[in-house]
Every structure is written in structure tokens, then in C-alpha cells.
Amino acid sequence: MAPVEPNAPSHKRRLSEPTAEGPTDAIEVDRSGAPSLDESMDVPGESMQESEYTPSRPPSVLDDSNPMDLDEDVAMEGNRLDQLAQWTIQSCFVGRSYEECHLSQFRNSIFYGEQKVPVTLNRAKFYQKRPSYVLEEGSSKELDPEMTLQGMLVEFGQMDSNRLGRVLPEESAKKLAVERGQEIIPCRWVNTYKASKDVVRCRCVVQQVSAGAGTAVSLGISSPTASVDGLKMVLALAGYFGSFLGALDVSCAFMASPLPMGFHQIVRLPAGTVDSNGRPVYVDLIKAMNGLRVSPRAWMMYISDIIQTQCGLSANLIEPSLFAGWTSVEGLDSEFVNILVYVDDLLIRTETEAMYEKLVALLKHEIQINETGRLGIKQKGELNFLGRRIWREAQSDAVHVGMKEGFFEDMFGLLMVSGLKPCDAVPQIRSQLDSVDPANNKELSPEQATAYRSVLGRMAWLAPFRADLCFAMSQLAVGQSTPMIKHEKALKAVSRYVKGTAHLCQTFPIPDVGSLYHQEGMHEFSLVSYCDASFAPMSNNGRKSVSGGLTIWLNSCIKSYARTQSVVAQSSAEAELIGVVEMTTESH
Numbered sequence: 001m002a003p004v005e006p007n008a009p010s011h012k013r014r015l016s017e018p019t020a021e022g023p024t025d026a027i028e029v030d031r032s033g034a035p036s037l038d039e040s041m042d043v044p045g046e047s048m049q050e051s052e053y054t055p056s057r058p059p060s061v062l063d064d065s066n067p068m069d070l071d072e073d074v075a076m077e078g079n080r081l082d083q084l085a086q087w088t089i090q091s092c093f094v095g096r097s098y099e100e101c102h103l104s105q106f107r108n109s110i111f112y113g114e115q116k117v118p119v120t121l122n123r124a125k126f127y128q129k130r131p132s133y134v135l136e137e138g139s140s141k142e143l144d145p146e147m148t149l150q151g152m153l154v155e156f157g158q159m160d161s162n163r164l165g166r167v168l169p170e171e172s173a174k175k176l177a178v179e180r181g182q183e184i185i186p187c188r189w190v191n192t193y194k195a196s197k198d199v200v201r202c203r204c205v206v207q208q209v210s211a212g213a214g215t216a217v218s219l220g221i222s223s224p225t226a227s228v229d230g231l232k233m234v235l236a237l238a239g240y241f242g243s244f245l246g247a248l249d250v251s252c253a254f255m256a257s258p259l260p261m262g263f264h265q266i267v268r269l270p271a272g273t274v275d276s277n278g279r280p281v282y283v284d285l286i287k288a289m290n291g292l293r294v295s296p297r298a299w300m301m302y303i304s305d306i307i308q309t310q311c312g313l314s315a316n317l318i319e320p321s322l323f324a325g326w327t328s329v330e331g332l333d334s335e336f337v338n339i340l341v342y343v344d345d346l347l348i349r350t351e352t353e354a355m356y357e358k359l360v361a362l363l364k365h366e367i368q369i370n371e372t373g374r375l376g377i378k379q380k381g382e383l384n385f386l387g388r389r390i391w392r393e394a395q396s397d398a399v400h401v402g403m404k405e406g407f408f409e410d411m412f413g414l415l416m417v418s419g420l421k422p423c424d425a426v427p428q429i430r431s432q433l434d435s436v437d438p439a440n441n442k443e444l445s446p447e448q449a450t451a452y453r454s455v456l457g458r459m460a461w462l463a464p465f466r467a468d469l470c471f472a473m474s475q476l477a478v479g480q481s482t483p484m485i486k487h488e489k490a491l492k493a494v495s496r497y498v499k500g501t502a503h504l505c506q507t508f509p510i511p512d513v514g515s516l517y518h519q520e521g522m523h524e525f526s527l528v529s530y531c532d533a534s535f536a537p538m539s540n541n542g543r544k545s546v547s548g549g550l551t552i553w554l555n556s557c558i559k560s561y562a563r564t565q566s567v568v569a570q571s572s573a574e575a576e577l578i579g580v581v582e583m584t585t586e587s588h
Contacts, residue, residue, distance in 0.1 A: 109135035110131050110133070110134050110135075110189060110191075111131065111133035111134075112129035112130070112131060112132065112271070112272040113129060113130050113131075113132040114129070115129070115130040116129055116130065116274070117129075117130060119153070119156045120156075120160055121156065121159055121164065121165075121167055121283070122160065122164070122165065122166055122167060124166070125276075126167065126273065126274065126275045126276070126281045127274055127275070127276070128149070128152055128153070128273050129274065130145070131148045131149055131152075131272070132145055133145065134148045134191060134200075136191060136192050136193065137190055137192065141193075143191055143192075143193065143200050147198075147199065147200040148191055150199075150200070151191065151200040152189065152202045154202070155202050155204050158252045159204070162256055163286060163287065164255055164283060164285065164286065164287050164289070165285040165287065166283070166284050166286070168266070168282045168283070168284055169275075169282075170275075170279050170280060170282060172282075173282035173284070176266060176284065177266050180264055180266075182264070184268055184282065185206050185265065185266070185268070186206075186207050186268045186270075187205060187206050187207065187267050187269050187270050187289070188204075188207055188270050189203070189205075189270050190202070190203045190205050190290075204269065204270060204289065204290070205290045205291040206267055206289050206290065206292045208293055222297065223296035223297040223300045224300060224319075225321060225343070226319070226322065226340050226341060226342040227319060227321075228464040228465075229319070229558060230319045230340055231340060231342075231347070231385075231386070232556070232558040233322070233553065233558055234322070234338050234340050234347060235390070235401065235556070236508050236553055236556035236558055237349055238349050238399050238508065239397060239398050239508030239509050239554075239556060240397070240524070240554040240556065242377055242378060243351055243377070244349070244351070244352060244353050244356050244375065244377055245347065245348070245349055245383065245390070245399070246347075246348045246350075246356050246360070246371060246373070246374040246375075246383070247345070247346070247347055247348075247371070247372045247373045247374070247383040247385045248360070248363070248370065248371055248372065249344060249345055249346075249371075249372050250303075250367055250368065250369050251344075251367075251368040251369070251370065253299050253343065253344035254288040254289055254290055254292075254295040254298070254299055255287050255288065255289060256287065256299075256302065256367050256368070257287060257295065257298040257301070257302040258286065258288075258298065258302065259285060259286065259287065259288055259294065259298055260294060260297070260298055260301070264284070265285045265292065266282055266283065266284050267282070267283050267285060267289065268280050268281070268282050269281040269282070296343070299343070299344075303341055303367070304341075306367065307339055307341075308323070310362045310365075310366065311323070311327055311337070311359055311362060311363075312325060312326075312327040313327060313337060313338075313339060321340060321341045322339075322340050322341075323338065323339040323340075324336070324337070324339075325337065327355075329355065329358040329359070329362075332352070332354055335350055335351045335352065335355050337350050337351075337359065339359075342385075342386055345386060346363075346369070347385055352377075353376065356374075372384060372385075373385075375392045375399065378394070378395050378397065379392070379394060384404060387404055387461065388401055388402070388403060388404065388465070389401070389402050389403060389404050398508065398509065398511065399507070399508045400505045400507050401465050401505055401506045402465070402504075402506075407462075408498065408499065408502050410458070411458040411459070411495075411498075414451050414455050415451060415455055415491075415492065420492070420499055421496055421499075422496060422499040422500030423493075423497050423499075424500040424501055425497070426497060427472065427490075427494055427496070427497050429476075429490040429494065430537065430538055432486050432489050432490045432493065433475060433478075433486055433487070434538055434539045434540050435486045439485065440484065440485050440486040440489070441485070441486060442484060442485050443482060443484055444483045444484060444485065444487075444488060448483070448488060449482075452480075452487065452488055453480060456476055456477065456480060456491065459473060459476075459494070460473060462498070465505070465506040466504065467550060467557065468501075468504075469494070469498070470548065470560055470562035471548065471562040472490075473562070474546065474562045474564060475490070476490060476491055478540070506557065508554075509554060509556045510557060524553075524554050525553070525554065526553075527551055527552070527553055527587050528551070528552040529550070529552070529584075529586070529587045530549055530550055530551075530552075530583075531547065531548065531549035531579045531580060531583035532547075532548055532549070532576070532579060533545050533546065533547045533548070533569075533572075533575040533576045533578065533579035534546045534548075534575070535569060535571070535572035535575040536568075536569070536575075542568065544564050544565050544566075544567070544569075545564075545569045545575035545578070546562060546563070546565065547563055547575075547579035547582050547583075548561065548563075548579070549561060549582070549583045549586070551586065551587055561586070565578050565582075
């Protein structure tokens, strides 16, 4: 890259100097006074017609003669990132005349025009520039600019209603940041179509980089997340007692959460958000924001306090996201209630619908919530929770759990195989994974490896409610870092089985199982665990044994697993002893 003149105007700089504000969010293009696109840009394939050029990959060489400005913090990753940024910008301009692209700034795949829309935050007025060209992050699909603007205004409305913080002039913000000894963190827009495709959801996200700052645990900002075991326990209670279930979604959970005592942070709102003089807008935060590392902790502290004080429940010592207890509300008898918190999704179990309605009313006084589904007592109903379909049939207490419609089609589509034949027999993948044929031990291409990991990730989401997949998942995960052809073949065999058994679901409690509690003194609330171990079954994992087990509670399977043991057992007895120790630890 060419050296930078210290006093050069911003639109003539290659790299901007470091600022007190920390990392920027931007690839910035200043088009003021620039010649036409054809004259100013060295676009690959410039001899073609613009409509004929479709960039298929980033250029291999970065041309220093290109006049577009690159921000220093983007460029610090080296030429590879520079090339990618250059290609992205060129891709946006191709097929559009200069008149269409005569825009002031380009940040985070958004072109902004000169028209502004007034915005208010905590009684302070500033402006949002109207987007003229928007790409969806990740997919690079073009979004409707007007819908994007409406999404931005909705987000600003949420910031204002939650009193996110106080707006500061640029000079005051920088001075205060120096006094606190902290950097100002930039924000960016993350935009995507909602499932209906008629609304663009915009999120203002803080670009806080955690590199070198320590882990969340070491910094004291880690936040508990509900486990699948906690969810299964709530479903087991609902199925055994025929309880009422309701699912809620919290709107803007982080922005509703006050920052912890003594924590301060100044952020710069995204490019395109400016004051009356066209300068960036700064906010001294009072509430949390998406992207801020402390936000999950702040939200969990806030929602925990609400549930404990307003609903009278206590957090579980082992599972802090699961709240339980006997609670009474005016006009109703005392009931045993559970509330499971998974970030901004809540699942409430009560003995009566009336208690559920009272609890929802209490929560609505404190936070913005929307009901996403409910299961009535002995009534046919359905709700979605964490991407899973939960339903009950009429005149039944049992609760069934499966995957949402479209889950399997999306997963099979990632395999890039047409006509995947279904199979209802459990696949035997040992011979494939133990294959020593050189043809099967070649590494997959980067594209195939990405598809392998994507499908495996979706299966990992499915497996907690499909005990029959646990062993296959434990073995396929071994090849995740460097997947080979044999791993891909085994994955396709498991995918055929999943396709043939897509109708299967887990039921709480297990139907027609009879009594699982035969010993004296045992009852339905006792934990009953079963475990086994397979001694040195496969060569591809160094002949390590595999442990497996499941735990029953209230006649429901609340845990199932299969995992490779960490040490090489010298006998089948040792392998089974290790399996017993693991199951005892899990049950405890």
C-alpha cells in the first residue's frame, strides 16, 4: 500500500490514522467529487458490459491504483482482507450507473444517500441517512432499502422507549472516554429479512472485540444458559402431571437490562447516523446492547430479579436458568410453577391456565413480552421453543417434541446430494470410519468440509431428543476438524436414516413403559440411570472405548448420551467401570 500523507483529506487517504475511538466498523468510500465509475474504478473485466460481469470470487491481487479508501482497522488483517473488501465494494457497484451510486458513504454493506430522517433518543434529536443499497450480512442478498429504513427506525424506537443512554456531542464523548480510560466502541447494523420476507429486521450491534481481554468467566461477566436437561425436566413435569405450558418471547431483552453497577461504556452509533452537522452520534450507555460482552450477564441478572421478586420463584443452584417454587397470586390457590429462561425465550409450566395468565400479566408490567404458543390441559395445541416443535393431542397429558417443519429439508439440502434415499434401519458406520483405503482417507475440499460441519451441526441440534443418534454423533464429531471422504460417507448413511425416521419424536412420559421403579423405596421422582460401555470398538479413535447411558425421571428420558472415553481402557471391565463413573457424575 502507498504511504499516507498526514495532512491529506479523508477522501485521498489510503489508510486512516489510529483514533482514540478504537476499532472502526467500516470500509469507507468517499465518492465526493469522484469521476464516473468507468473512469475511477479498476473493476475486473472492465472491458465487458456491466450487466455481463458477475464476480465469482475475490481478486487475487490488490491493485494499489484503486482510489477507494480502506480503513486501517479493516486493513490490519493483511492483504487477504483488503482484497475481500475491495471485491465486495466492486461487486456492489457493478451493474449500476454512477448516478445510482453517487452516495456519501459505504459501511457494512449499506450505501447511504444524502436524505435524512429525524430520530429521537432520550429527548436528543439526530438523523438517520436513508439507505439506497443494502446487502444482507452473510448471504449478501439485496434487501429493500425502504424496508431497511423502517427496520432501523423501529430499532431506534426501541432504544428510545428503553432509555438506552444519553446522547453526547463528539467532543464530550471523547473527553469522557479519556477520563474513564476506555475506548469508544463503534456499532454497526445487522440486517436481514424476517421469515415472511415482508419486513427487514435491523439490529444495532456493538462491535466489541474480545481478543486479549480475557474470558467471560475471568472477567466476571459470564452468564448461565439453560441446558437441554433443564428443558427436558420441565417437559417431563408437564407430561406427567398434564400441566399447562406457555412460551414467551422477550422483545429487545438486552436493551431492557440496566448495566451492572460501576460499568460504563460509550458507543458510536452506526455510520449513516449523524447529528445536525453531519458528525457521528455518541451514546453513553445506561442499558445493555447487542454485541456488548456484559449484556448477557446484565439481562440474566435483570430477569432473575423480576422472576424472584414478582413471581416468588427461586433459581436452581445447578441450573440457574431454571426457576421453581410454590407461588400464590391474589385470588388463586398456591401452585408449583417452573420458568425456564433461554436468553430471551421463556417457557412457563403451571398447574392451571389461570395461574399462567396471572404470571404473564406480572411479567408484562416489567418487560415487553409476546406469547408464541401454549399447550392447554388435555387440549390439542402446539408451540415452538428453541426451534423445536412441542405439541399435545386432545384428551392427553403427554407432551411430544420434534423438529419444526422444513428443518430436515434444509439439512439435506446442505449435503448437495440429489435424491437422498430414506432408510429406517440404524446405519452401521464402524466399517466406513475404520476404512484404511487411501481413497477414503483423503481430506474433503473446503466446500465439502463446510457442508459436512453444517449438517453435523444441525444433527447435533436434533440429537438431544433422538437417543438413537447419540452414538453416530459421537463418532462423526471426531472428524469435524479435518473431515475425510470416509466421514462424509458415514454422514450420508446417517442422513438417510434420519430422513427415513423424520417422523419420530420424543414423548414425555414414555408411553406404555410400565413401572421403571422396582426397588423398595423408589418412586417416580427418583432418578434411574442406565449405562454401558463398548470395549475398544473402533480403530479410527485409537481403540478408545465408548460409554453410553440414559437417565429416567417421572417415566421420561431426561438425558441420553454416547461419548468416547478419554483414556484407553485395558479391559472390558475397566471400560464399564469408567462408564459407571461417568454416569454417576452425570446423575449427580
